[in-house]
Structure formats: C-alpha cells, structure tokens
Amino acid sequence: MIGELETTKSVFEIEATKSGYFVALVEEKKEVEVNQLIAIICNDLETLNKYKEKQIPKKRITNSTKTIATKKAAHLAKKHNIELNDLAIHGRIINTKDVYAFANKHEQEEKNSSIENFTCDGIPHPLVIYGAGAGGLIVKETVEQCGNYQVVCFLDDNLAINQVWNVPVFHSSLITKLVEKKVKHCFCAVANGVVRLKIAQLILDTGMELINVVHPHSYISSSANIGAGNHIKSGAIIENNSDIGNNCIIDNGVVIAHDNKIKDGCHLAPGVSLGSNIEVGKCAVLGVGVSVSTNIVIGDYCIISVGSSVTSNIEKNSLVEGVPGKLVGRRNIGK
C-alpha cells in the first residue's frame, strides 16, 4: 500500500500497481491541482534520481505546425518519393487526396513544360484528337486511312497518359497552347454524348474547327446533310435526305434509311437499323442491333437497350428495353 485517499464518504487504500522505486513528487499537505502527477514508481535508481531533481512539466496540448499525415498518406508519399513538408499543409492532417493532388499538380507542371518543345511545323493539316481512349485510337486509324489530316497529338483529362502509339498526349487544359502552335483542326472522341457536346463547344470557343471523320467504306448519299464533329464508321449507310447533326457517332453497319433526322450528340451503336421519317433526339443512345420502325420520334437523352425494337414514339429521358420496346426507367439529365 502506498497511500490512502480520504473522501467525505470513505477512505480508499491505494495499492502499488507494480514493484519498483516509489517517489512522491509533492510534499505532504500541499494543495495539488486535479490530474496533477503526485508520485511515480520507477524501475531503476537512475530514473528515480532524475524525477527527484526536476519537476514534471504540465502537459499542454496546442496546435502544432508539425506536418502530420495519415498512415495511408505517409505510405503513398513515400511510394511516390514525395516529401510531406513539400505539400505545405499546416493546421490539419494530410490525407491521401492531398498527396494525389500534389502528385497530379507536379505531373501537370512537367507536362506543361513538355508542350513547349512540341511543334507541327511542316505538317500541312495537323489534327488533334480530344480523348486518348479506344474511341480516339479508332478515329486516328480512320484519319490515317483517309489521308486528309495528320494526327499530331491527343488531349486527355488523364494526366497519367503521356503517349499513345508514339503520339504525344497533353493534358486537356493545354488546348489553347495547341492553338498557339497553329493546330486548327480538332476531333472530339469522347464516348458520352452529353460530355462530348460540352467539350465540342469548348473546342469551338478556342477557335479550332471540328472535322467529320468518315470511313472510306461507309456510304453517305449526296442529298444527306452531315454537321460537324461526326464519326461515320466503316459499313455505315446514310440514305437520301437524311440529316445528321453535330458530334454524333454512327457506328459500324448502321443503316439510316431516307428522310431521317439525327440530332446532336447521338450514338447509334453497331447494327442499328432505322426505317424512314424517324427523328432521334439529342444525345440519345441506340444500343447494338436496335431497330426502329418508320414515322417514330425518339425523345432527347433516351437510351434504347441492346436488341430492342421501337414501334411507337418515345418520350425524352426514357430507358426502353425489349421487343417491342417498353419503358423500363427514366434518366435524370436534360430535365
């Protein structure tokens, strides 16, 4: 027993929790503060003497300027050879988002400097493709087959891609730099129709022109009208008096009979067959093998599921599936 604690109600005996050397840190009958350390038990004489001579300082928690990170953030920083102090974040705990943001910023700065050396001098019709994914590569191949333009670089939102098929990839924020480098033509190869339209507008705002990419093995009637920024793929057939808007994807083997109207941003997937006098709304997606009967209006932003057939008008924002096609859901965009 090393002491007694006396309260108004009872007396408690205080037992030693370990064996060792006991030293009282306060004198008898002295008033102490709540939570103040009044005694310790040490393992050896050396520690005992140390505590005998000096007073234990009060603990005071303050906000520190020391850099502190979560375990995941510290591990990630070490993996990417990043010094946590370089993030210059104080007053809060660094997390993995902060490390990623720093790494991306660093990469972007490196990319910014790489475009300084880029040139397309001597190339008569340089073309930049926005979107370095699968769609962009198909566009590149088609452009090379046509021979009208030469793909000089890609633009992409993903900083991690530096090069695709020996063609440099720059971050999309550097588009204005390409205009300075006299690149006048661009193609937007983004899969999502809504996003594709937004990016197409951004491209036009820089002063670049959007081109159509038409595969030599497609057929377009001389009386059909095609807007700008469209991708007409191999095997596609567009018959008399049909209108294709801007930034559409008319995929392999699509058949568009006469007097049809396809609005901006649509995607007609491989094998879609349209009768005549059909209107397909803005940013609609018709899945693989969809067939549409004559005199039908499909509203904006609709999605028609793979293999479905459309035999009656479809309201905008609808999800349709089946033979005959039935409404199975609604989309939220375009409201």
Added chain:
Amino acid sequence: MYNGQVSVPIVIRTPMGGGRGYGPTHSQSIESMFLNVPGLFIVSPSIFHNPGGLLANSVTEINDPVLFIENKLLYPEKVLIEGDSPQYLQIKEHDSEISGFPTMELSYDSSNEPDIVIIAYSRMASIALELSKKLFYEDEILINIAVPSLLKPIPNKNLTEIASRAKGVLVLEEGNETGGWGSEVATQLNTSLFNELKIPVHRLGGAQESVIPCAQKMEERILPNKKSLLKKINEIYRKIP
C-alpha cells in the same frame, strides 16, 4: 397548468453517468426519464462547450424549468479554450434555435464530407472524438462528431444540417437505448433525412434491462466504451454503399 401565464424559472443542476464503479444507484443517465415532461428544458455541457456560459444562459435566457445535467467523469477534465484545442481538430459552432445553447461540430477534415457523423453529448462526445482521430489517422475514415448542449428540445435543425452531409449516422448515449434520447433523435433524423440517408440512423447506448454494476470491469461491459463503439462504427461502415 396556467396556460403559460405563469413561468417557473428554476435551474436544477445534477450529476449523472457511470464509469467510477459507484454502482446502480449512482451511475444512471437520468435525462431520458424527463424527455416526456412538457415545458422542461434539458441542458448538458461537455468539454467542447463553455459550461459556465451554458449555466448562466440557463438561468438568464430560459424562463422555464431547466435540468442541467453534468457527467461526473467530466468534472476533472479541462474545458477546451479557444485556440487550445487538440491537434488539428476543427470545431464549428452551430447556433441552435434557442440562442446560447450551441451544437458543436468536431472534425479532423472539415473540407470533405464525412463518412459517419456521431451525435453524442457530454462524456460520450469525448470518447467518440478519441476514436474519430484514431480511425482518421489509421484508415482515413472521416467521422465528424455533433455535440449538442441542448438535449430537450432536441436541436433538430442543427443535427439535420450536420448529419445531412454524412453517409451514415450514429447516435451515441450512455443511457439505455430503449426509450432513450437517442431513439427520439434517430426518429427525427430518419424523418427529416429520409430521402438523403443511405442507411437508417443507428444507435448505441448502455446495455438493455440491466443495472449498472459496481465492479469496474463489469461496468465497462454495460456502458458504451471505445471497444463497443468501434464495433458499431465498423458495422455501419460496412453497410454504407
């Protein structure tokens, strides 16, 4: 009784809570028993509030009876003074509908939306905060703590605003879950945030239908502690889509 023509401006201070091995008669959380009394206010300070200010406001700002309940284990704890809060803790004060009784929101990263919000008052808020720091540091699970000072009427507006940003919500209390403060808060939040919440509001309270033992090891098993809270947080986190 007098159709509001007579007011009884009285403040009753009383301790509550266990954790000291004082046994069943000195360890209860009595506030839940008074939730059903019309016209009664219940205030509970924590180290994240200004207890003296809350007591003063209870006397001067409320003309009705106030039950001012204080958790015994908080008596020796230091109140956080502005500018002296634990390392990297961000504290935001939300004014409640009754001025002078704020709800504090504690976060280790207020710039991001939390995974879970724990609503806890008094000593339970301190336990929740300790675990919140550990989980953020080790697993980047962001848990914000909402600490109301006013328990009745429930500051629904503050708690809804804080909880609406989270994917999961837990109400933590020392008293029993059945008929407790947490059950009323959970019901109100489940109603006001029905379309926003990804999963229902969860609760963690003291063990059901049991007196609080005197033996400290047994008392630890009955009252919410870091271990039972961690288990509950894991359960909620796994359910979040």
